[in-house]
Amino acid sequence: MLLKDKVAVVTGGTRGIGLAVVKKFLEHGASVVLFGSRPETVDKAIAEIKAEHPDAAVTGMSPSLTEAASVTEAIQAVQAQYGRLDILVNNAGISARESLYNYTTEQFEKIMNLNVNAVFLCAKAAASVMKEQGGGVIINTSSMVSLYGQPAGCGYPASKFAVNGLTKSLARELGRDNIRVNAVAPGVTRTDMVAALPEAMIQPLVATIPLGRIGEPEEVANAFLFLASDLASYVTGEILSVDGAAMN
Numbered sequence: 001m002l003l004k005d006k007v008a009v010v011t012g013g014t015r016g017i018g019l020a021v022v023k024k025f026l027e028h029g030a031s032v033v034l035f036g037s038r039p040e041t042v043d044k045a046i047a048e049i050k051a052e053h054p055d056a057a058v059t060g061m062s063p064s065l066t067e068a069a070s071v072t073e074a075i076q077a078v079q080a081q082y083g084r085l086d087i088l089v090n091n092a093g094i095s096a097r098e099s100l101y102n103y104t105t106e107q108f109e110k111i112m113n114l115n116v117n118a119v120f121l122c123a124k125a126a127a128s129v130m131k132e133q134g135g136g137v138i139i140n141t142s143s144m145v146s147l148y149g150q151p152a153g154c155g156y157p158a159s160k161f162a163v164n165g166l167t168k169s170l171a172r173e174l175g176r177d178n179i180r181v182n183a184v185a186p187g188v189t190r191t192d193m194v195a196a197l198p199e200a201m202i203q204p205l206v207a208t209i210p211l212g213r214i215g216e217p218e219e220v221a222n223a224f225l226f227l228a229s230d231l232a233s234y235v236t237g238e239i240l241s242v243d244g245a246a247m248n
């Protein structure tokens with residue numbers, strides 16, 4: 001039980017890596033509020049969790065992560081309900097693989113809005129609560145493409161480079177408030193985001209992974225658990241790769 005009595009928010013907690021993180025945190029004693037984009041997907045995820053563990057301490061909300069007022073209201077509702085917020089996981093994210101020539105301004109802005117602006121808004125709202133209570137942990141979801149870029153779809157790696165920048169800067173700024181800020185940088189992980197890629201794109205990727213396979217959401221969730229727990233009490237400003245040593 002690494003997170004006993006902790007209260008956590010996980011954005012994009014309805015499926016994929018986010019849902020695996022929610023389940024892992026619950027297993028380790030945390031109360032978890034998952035944020036999803038729609039009430040239906042939030043309800044579905046909670047029903048799935050409760051079918052396995054009827055007593056799981058999980059609830060959900062569907063704030064608009066790209067609107068400051070909505071994010072602040074949701075974080076304040078968590079504080080009102082639980083009296084605190086110990087862990088924020090910024091996980092919601094989208095990607096697109098368009099070439100630069102076809103990339104629209106709207107697509108670029110949509111990716112930046114969710115992958116970067118929402119991280120800023122959620123961190124800002126959560127840090128205020130954490131500072132007031134004497135500390136907390138923020139973990140962002142980066143990507144292996146935040147190290148090398150990728151050959152198509154420049155908006156996604158650009159957004160993840162920005163996530164690393166926020167992570168390192170906020171770690172420096174918020175350390176004095178006892179708030180640790182880290183990121184997990186997954187490699188190719190078996191989720192809907194990857195299922196949407198054509199097989200012809202996945203196979204060459206797998207060929208570049210020394211461990212010879214793509215990662216499982218639970219393997220990525222384990223890294224979030226470590227960073228969220230007191231085992232990582234002196235770790236901040238770190239981008240932890242969970243990618244089988246992939247290099248795309």
Ligand code: NAD
Nearest residue numbers: 012014015016017037091092093143186188189191192193
């Ligand atoms: P996914 O598509 O399976 O899940 C994405 C999650 O984000 C979902 O819960 C979805 O509801 C949520 N979301 C999407 N748009 C939203 C919005 N507008 N508002 C609120 N929530 C929204 O993806 P995943 O693979 O689990 O990805 C999770 C994170 O991991 C993302 O930040 C992604 O960039 C990152 N990542 C994934 C991989 C991978 O290979 N799967 C690799 C590196 C990084």
